[in-house]
Amino acid sequence: MASFDAIIIGAGQAGPSLAGRLAGAGMKVAIIERNLVGGTCVNTGCTPTKTLVASAEAARFAQRASEFGVVLDGPVRVDMKRVKARKDRVVAQSRDGLTSWLSTAANMTFIRGHGRFVGPHEVRVGTETLTAPRIFLNVGGRAVAPPIGGLDQVPYLTNSSMMDLDFVPPHLVIVGGSYIGLEFAQMYRRFGAAVTVVEMAPRLIAREDEDISAAVEEIMTAEGIEIRTAAKCLSVAKSGGEIALTLDCSAGAPVATGTHLLIAAGRRPNTDDLGLDAAGIATDNRGYIHVDDGLKTNVEGVWALGDCNGKGAFTHTAYNDFEIVAANLLDKDQRRVSDRLQAYALYIDPALGRAGMSLAEAKKSGRSVLVGQRPMARVSRAIEKGETHGFMKIIVDASTKQILGAAVLGPGGDEVIHCILDIMYAKAPYTVLQRAMHIHPTVSELIPTMLGELKAA
Numbered sequence: 001m002a003s004f005d006a007i008i009i010g011a012g013q014a015g016p017s018l019a020g021r022l023a024g025a026g027m028k029v030a031i032i033e034r035n036l037v038g039g040t041c042v043n044t045g046c047t048p049t050k051t052l053v054a055s056a057e058a059a060r061f062a063q064r065a066s067e068f069g070v071v072l073d074g075p076v077r078v079d080m081k082r083v084k085a086r087k088d089r090v091v092a093q094s095r096d097g098l099t100s101w102l103s104t105a106a107n108m109t110f111i112r113g114h115g116r117f118v119g120p121h122e123v124r125v126g127t128e129t130l131t132a133p134r135i136f137l138n139v140g141g142r143a144v145a146p147p148i149g150g151l152d153q154v155p156y157l158t159n160s161s162m163m164d165l166d167f168v169p170p171h172l173v174i175v176g177g178s179y180i181g182l183e184f185a186q187m188y189r190r191f192g193a194a195v196t197v198v199e200m201a202p203r204l205i206a207r208e209d210e211d212i213s214a215a216v217e218e219i220m221t222a223e224g225i226e227i228r229t230a231a232k233c234l235s236v237a238k239s240g241g242e243i244a245l246t247l248d249c250s251a252g253a254p255v256a257t258g259t260h261l262l263i264a265a266g267r268r269p270n271t272d273d274l275g276l277d278a279a280g281i282a283t284d285n286r287g288y289i290h291v292d293d294g295l296k297t298n299v300e301g302v303w304a305l306g307d308c309n310g311k312g313a314f315t316h317t318a319y320n321d322f323e324i325v326a327a328n329l330l331d332k333d334q335r336r337v338s339d340r341l342q343a344y345a346l347y348i349d350p351a352l353g354r355a356g357m358s359l360a361e362a363k364k365s366g367r368s369v370l371v372g373q374r375p376m377a378r379v380s381r382a383i384e385k386g387e388t389h390g391f392m393k394i395i396v397d398a399s400t401k402q403i404l405g406a407a408v409l410g411p412g413g414d415e416v417i418h419c420i421l422d423i424m425y426a427k428a429p430y431t432v433l434q435r436a437m438h439i440h441p442t443v444s445e446l447i448p449t450m451l452g453e454l455k456a457a
């Protein structure tokens with residue numbers, strides 16, 4: 001049995017950084033990866049999708065060129081082989097850099113294979129068994145298909161297999177009107193596909209406030225994307241050369257038909273083949289590993305980081321998990337998961353940046369709430385750029401004056417949100433931001449103005 005000071009299973013968004021810190025502190029570290037270094041984010045998630053989104057934005061800008069007085073001789077065409085090649089280059093650069101660092105770093109043993117517990121502190125990889133007093137799980141998650149009759153009889157795509165497409169499907173039907181589904185919907189519409197999004201909830205991205213769902217739907221339909229909400233997929237079958245989804249819906253046609261089907265309707269943690277029983281590690285009924293505020297599991301000396309612990313579903317939450325574990329173990333700095341604020345973006349164009357609570361959550365918390373709002377149609381920079389879809393909104397606790405949450409759906413929304421997020425981390429009253437002088441012309445310059453117009457919600 002090979003002994004280490006620490007074993008890390010999964011080289012996703014927390015594992016490699018943690019391996020680096022532990023090895024740097026002099027520990028003998030083994031890191032195990034069964035597939036591609038960098039995990040979902042680098043290979044089939046953030047990096048490739050945002051690279052494709054950039055190509056889609058270029059296509060859209062070219063399609064709108066005449067609005068800006070720019071003349072293109074001939075129609076705009078998208079060469080998907082080149083779009084994919086660009087995406088593959090960006091992904092490979094990130095993955096290869098990380099792989100070569102893991103393979104050569106001092107005190108680090110990089111092992112390729114599937115890691116599985118055979119005891120609380122023993123992990124089997126192939127024929128080898130490793131042991132360590134500290135084991136860190138960073139196994140991430142994967143797409144899960146909903147129970148739709150006949151789905152096992154038709155070919156369908158997931159976020160992973162979408163990465164291999166080097167052509168534009170004539171008609172892409174997407175099951176799932178949430179973050180992943182909407183990003184693919186808009187990018188493939190811009191590449192030239194007809195796109196239908198089927199969502200069983202009454203509105204898109206149903207965890208957001210209703211005004212955000214409505215504005216996002218407006219952005220999608222303005223580009224010719226068909227949105228079918230309140231439509232539950234009952235069954236799917238091949239029909240001629242196409243794929244037909246039978247829907248349970250009160251409005252619209254009871255069938256959605258297309259040439260290709262993408263399932264973007266949820267994810268599950270990769271904990272079902274990890275031998276958790278052999279180690280006695282507890283999960284919830286969906287397979288997410290139970291952790292405390294410092295990311296320790298119920299088994300002494302075992303931690304779980306990233307998507308597999310159910311405390312976040314983003315690269316920045318996985319990376320923050322690494323920071324929390326490293327701070328507690330190496331820096332005598334008692335960082336906690338409960339210290340972090342919710343923050344994320346939806347990378348449609350224009351992007352939605354989100355921080356903290358939605359208005360519905362703030363009201364539900366029983367607080368007395370103030371709200372400020374401004375449409376992008378009244379933001380100079382958005383008008384100048386010809387991007388007036390969307391709005392921004394900020395939610396303030398009337399008694400503490402602290403900002404509870406915000407949404408920026410508009411040009412640069414994913415970046416603009418950070419000035420609000422940082423004030424929230426500082427626990428400063430909103431008046432600090434209201435009095436800040438922001439740069440003209442920017443979207444951010446209207447945040448102080450919006451804060452000057454707060455109203456009771």
Ligand SMILES: Cc1cc2nc3c(=O)[nH]c(=O)nc-3n(C[C@H](O)[C@H](O)[C@H](O)COP(=O)(O)OP(=O)(O)OC[C@H]3O[C@@H](n4cnc5c(N)ncnc54)[C@H](O)[C@@H]3O)c2cc1C
Pocket residue numbers: 009010011012013014015032033034035036037038039040041042044045046047049050113114115116138139140141159180270273274305306307308312313314315316317318347
């Ligand atoms: C299409 C899409 C777009 C996304 N876009 C964004 C975005 O823009 N921003 C954002 O913040 N997040 C985004 N995400 C989410 C983000 O990718 C994940 O939250 C992030 O990758 C989680 O990191 P992780 O380290 O927990 O897991 P992962 O990145 O999934 O890494 C887990 C690793 O563990 C390995 N592994 C699993 N089991 C074993 C085992 N038993 N033995 C050995 N190795 C194992 C896997 O092969 C994998 O490499 C997106 C996700 C998808 C699907």
